[in-house]
Amino acid sequence: MEGVVKKLGSLAEKISEILGQSLGIKSNYFKERCEKGKSSFRMNRYPPCPIASQVYGLIPHTDTDYLTILYQPQISGLQLKKSAKWFPVKPNPRALLLNIGDLFQVVSNDIFRSLKHRVVASEGVERYSFAYFYCPSDDVIIESWLKPSIYKHFSYKEYRQQIEKDVEKTGNKVGLSRFFLHNIALPH
Ligand SMILES: O=C(O)CCC(=O)C(=O)O
Numbered sequence: 001m002e003g004v005v006k007k008l009g010s011l012a013e014k015i016s017e018i019l020g021q022s023l024g025i026k027s028n029y030f031k032e033r034c035e036k037g038k039s040s041f042r043m044n045r046y047p048p049c050p051i052a053s054q055v056y057g058l059i060p061h062t063d064t065d066y067l068t069i070l071y072q073p074q075i076s077g078l079q080l081k082k083s084a085k086w087f088p089v090k091p092n093p094r095a096l097l098l099n100i101g102d103l104f105q106v107v108s109n110d111i112f113r114s115l116k117h118r119v120v121a122s123e124g125v126e127r128y129s130f131a132y133f134y135c136p137s138d139d140v141i142i143e144s145w146l147k148p149s150i151y152k153h154f155s156y157k158e159y160r161q162q163i164e165k166d167v168e169k170t171g172n173k174v175g176l177s178r179f180f181l182h183n184i185a186l187p188h
């Protein structure tokens, strides 16, 4: 397992570097920020649910990282939101899915977007998925590489603390719109 996690870390670093190159970001940008960072690997288990039509397996959210590598080999359930519609993402045992996270959205000044996604529950079958979240250290400043930036800068720790506060108060993550410089919320 340790080997797999290490490989996923290298893959996330490489992919970030390639995506970053397309924006003119220097090659070790992500490595410098994430090498001692808070990246994590999670196995998600969704047991069969008797009231599946009334609940989510996982509520709609964007990921709080640079990017996520997801493996969902067998059972459907994952959906992503595009132009206000939800689309199912077919499971595939031979594919890894790449999901842009909030932090990459800021670094790219919204060129790359963190899409909302969710998991619908199922009455009949158990579902597993595996996710690697590529994250910086707490004190890393998240800011746009491109200028003029549409976001204020903030540390990774600050961002997570704000999310925690918002979830506690409103039940909602709120997320990046908290950090818009001119309060212009772009459509997602
Ligand atoms: O189970 C899935 O397919 C998605 C999991 C996910 O979005 C997450 O863990 O953040």
Ligand SMILES: [Fe+2]
Pocket (backbone or CB within 6 Å): 061, 062, 063, 117
């Ligand atoms: Fe997610």
